Amino acid sequence: MNDFERQIAGISGNGLHSVKVETLQVNLGLRCNQQCNHCHIEASPQRDEIMEWDVMEMVLKAAKSARCQLVDLTGGAPEINPYFRRFVAALCQEGHPVQVRTNLTVLLEPDMEGMPEFLRKHQVRLVASMPCYLEENVRAQRGPGAYEKSVAAIKMLNGLGYGSDQGLPLNLVYNPGGPFLPPAQSALEEDYRRELGQRFGIVFSHLLTITNMPLGRFRNELDRRGQRETYLQLLRDSFNLRTVSGLMCRNQLSVGWDGTLYDCDFNLALGLPVNHGAPDHIKNFRPGDLMVRRIVTGDHCFGCTAGSGSSCGGALV
Numbered sequence: 127m128n129d130f131e132r133q134i135a136g137i138s139g140n141g142l143h144s145v146k147v148e149t150l151q152v153n154l155g156l157r158c159n160q161q162c163n164h165c166h167i168e169a170s171p172q173r174d175e176i177m178e179w180d181v182m183e184m185v186l187k188a189a190k191s192a193r194c195q196l197v198d199l200t201g202g203a204p205e206i207n208p209y210f211r212r213f214v215a216a217l218c219q220e221g222h223p224v225q226v227r228t229n230l231t232v233l234l235e236p237d238m239e240g241m242p243e244f245l246r247k248h249q250v251r252l253v254a255s256m257p258c259y260l261e262e263n264v265r266a267q268r269g270p271g272a273y274e275k276s277v278a279a280i281k282m283l284n285g286l287g288y289g290s291d292q293g294l295p296l297n298l299v300y301n302p303g304g305p306f307l308p309p310a311q312s313a314l315e316e317d318y319r320r321e322l323g324q325r326f327g328i329v330f331s332h333l334l335t336i337t338n339m340p341l342g343r344f345r346n347e348l349d350r351r352g353q354r355e356t357y358l359q360l361l362r363d364s365f366n367l368r369t370v371s372g373l374m375c376r377n378q379l380s381v382g383w384d385g386t387l388y389d390c391d392f393n394l395a396l397g398l399p400v401n402h403g404a405p406d407h408i409k410n411f412r413p414g415d416l417m418v419r420r421i422v423t424g425d426h427c428f429g430c431t432a433g434s435g436s437s438c439g440g441a442l443v
């Protein structure tokens with residue numbers, strides 16, 4: 127039993143369990159036009175893992191049988207998947223609300239012509255990485271030119287109504303520039319609104335703050351600096367009981383690019399599929415078994431329960 131499991135068992139007398147599958151998060155592949163320092167999934171232009179159409183067809187069936195309220199597409203850069211538009215159109219045809227986690231800069235790539243208009247046409251909700259409103263902090267995490275391109279992409283999306291029209295949400299995502307917890311989400315949202323508004327006339331719906339998980343390139347960076355144990359201790363010491371009921375693994379499920387099922391994107395990064403008797407591949411998807419499955423945990427889970435908590439939807443409390 128890991129420390130997180132022990133902590134949860136001490137509270138509930140049992141392991142962590144899910145209660146529903148409201149959101150299906152689908153990883154369309156690990157290829158990305160960027161190679162960010164903090165990427166927990168270690169995506170890059172060199173990765174060639176891509177979800178194929180036959181797996182997407184199984185996801186379509188699963189989303190229907192689970193009556194998912196949201197299909198959340200992630201990657202890598204999900205837009206790069208060659209079947210992206212076909213998949214989004216099919217999901218919408220079936221009546222599933224779709225959300226895309228975009229890194230923004232991909233929208234300026236040469237083969238992305240018409241993508242913003244396509245997203246608007248299908249009323250796709252957008253969650254966009256923007257780790258800071260200051261150029262130097264974005265450059266440090268995402269590389270030279272990423273800030274300017276991100277600003278240009280947000281302005282393009284704003285021009286289509288994203289961030290201002292009802293039905294076209296554009297949420298920005300902050301993550302810390304190092305081994306510390308995010309500041310209060312609502313206060314930082316005001317800072318983003320003021321700074322991005324004054325500098326560029328940018329508007330957005332909400333800011334989501336996400337804690338850096340000690341995985342992937344961020345973990346490698348911690349190791350290089352000899353900070354891994356200190357950071358893990360910070361996450362453990364910051365355990366907040368009030369976050370547990372809202373943990374995202376309790377109401378969502380992740381599908382890997384090859385159809386393997388995970389309790390969350392972080393377990394996907396670690397190669398820890400769903401376990402404890404629940405089906406672990408989309409081809410065996412059974413909503414009844416997956417809704418109330420026991421969740422696979424590890425010490426990385428303290429990243430979700432630290433401080434105000436963290437999830438793909440931002441802070442939890």
Ligand code: SF4
Pocket residue numbers: 158159160161162164165166167168169170201202203229255
């Ligand atoms: S953090 Fe996002 S944008 Fe950066 S390399 Fe990873 S998947 Fe790509």
Ligand code: SF4
Pocket residue numbers: 373374375376389390391392393421422423424426427428430
């Ligand atoms: S890392 Fe995943 S499994 Fe662990 S608490 Fe967070 S969402 Fe749940």
